[in-house]
Amino acid sequence: MKSKRTEARVGLLPRRRKITIYAVSLGTLLTGAVWLIYHYFIRTVDKFGFESPDPAQKWWIIAHAVFGVCAVWLFGVLWPNHVKKSWRVKVRRLTGGVLFGLVLWLTLTGVALYYIGQDDWRSWTSILHWGAGLAAAVAFIWHLYFQRSVER
Numbered sequence: 001m002k003s004k005r006t007e008a009r010v011g012l013l014p015r016r017r018k019i020t021i022y023a024v025s026l027g028t029l030l031t032g033a034v035w036l037i038y039h040y041f042i043r044t045v046d047k048f049g050f051e052s053p054d055p056a057q058k059w060w061i062i063a064h065a066v067f068g069v070c071a072v073w074l075f076g077v078l079w080p081n082h083v084k085k086s087w088r089v090k091v092r093r094l095t096g097g098v099l100f101g102l103v104l105w106l107t108l109t110g111v112a113l114y115y116i117g118q119d120d121w122r123s124w125t126s127i128l129h130w131g132a133g134l135a136a137a138v139a140f141i142w143h144l145y146f147q148r149s150v151e152r
Contacts, residue, residue: 011085013078021078024070025140031064032133068110075103095143102136 013021038057045051086096109129116122 011082011089011091013082017077021074024067024074028064028067028071029133029137031060031067032130035060035064036130065110065114068106071103072107075107092143095139095146098139099136099143102132102139105132106136 035057038054038060042054042057043051044054083096083100086092106129109125109132112125113122113129116125
């Protein structure tokens with residue numbers, strides 16, 4: 001078992017902060033995944049026979065945006081006491097670096113999706129965004145469980 005001083009030096013997270021990060025990360029992933037299902041597979045047919053997006057799709061993207069804002073805020077909270085300290089003592093640099101890059105990409109493409117008006121650009125940005133989101137879920141698990149704690 002590590003001492004409090006060692007935990008602070010390498011940027012280990014307190015239990016409550018971990019739970020918050022896991023909850024927000026899972027909420028972001030799930031709302032994004034449900035939106036993908038609604039966007040690509042669920043359609044509503046009106047009384048005249050016209051197909052259109054299901055009305056719930058809008059609410060899933062709003063929920064995803066709320067979780068996304070919380071995720072970006074939490075990343076800012078993680079930066080000084082987890083990311084920087086762990087990087088300095090060479091703990092999980094590879095997976096942490098990959099996660100950092102993915103979070104940065106997701107933030108930039110998420111903002112771009114909000115502001116891009118042209119359909120072609122928006123369509124490609126959306127695919128790049130959700131592809132990175134799915135990759136981030138895998139990278140998060142990799143970061144937690146499969147990389148050695150200290151690289152040499």
